[in-house]
Structure formats: C-alpha cells, structure tokens
Amino acid sequence: MADETTHLFSHKETVELLIKKQGIHQGLWRLAIEFGFGAGNLGPAPDQISPAAIVTVARIGIKQSEAEDALTVDAAKVNPEPAR
Secondary structure (H helix, E strand, C coil), X not given: CCCCCCCCCCHHHHHHHHHHHHCCCCCEEEEEXXXXXXXXXXXXXXXXXXXXXXXXXXXXXXXXXXXXXXXXXXXXXXXXXXXX
16 A cells, blocks of 8 residues: 555535534535735845745634535535434
8 A cells, every 4th residue: 555645635525524523513614714914025046036925824614604615515414413
C-alpha cells in the first residue's frame, strides 16, 4: 500500500465532515471560510520590490444556509439522527 501524505477534500466533503464532527443532524449547512488580508512590499531583491496583497485563510467552518447549492450539504442526508 502506498504511503499517502496528502488527503484533499471537495467543498461538500469538507462540509460533510464538519457536520459529522459537530454532531449536526438537521438543516442545510454551507462552507464558510474567514479570510485575513494584509499588505506589504515584496520582491526577490530590494531593487525589485512591489506593493503586494497577502491573503490568509484564518478559519474554516460551516454556517446554516437557506438554499442548497454547490457549497451546501443537507445534514439529515449525510448524518441522520440515530434510531432510538
């Protein structure tokens, strides 16, 4: 078996995993990403710097949604309430 060092997930797979991690069983949930923004002067050498924008991914989460789309998952379908 090959030694895998990277596992990539689609947007919907990420939402599904977070729904299950949080124990959510109802509602539509959408991927939410909080970005951070910064600026600076960057370049390969001091005589080649240029103004630059820097974008960071600060946090990744889910939020409730009213409509289903490419970023939304129905919790009832992917993590149904356990039978009692």
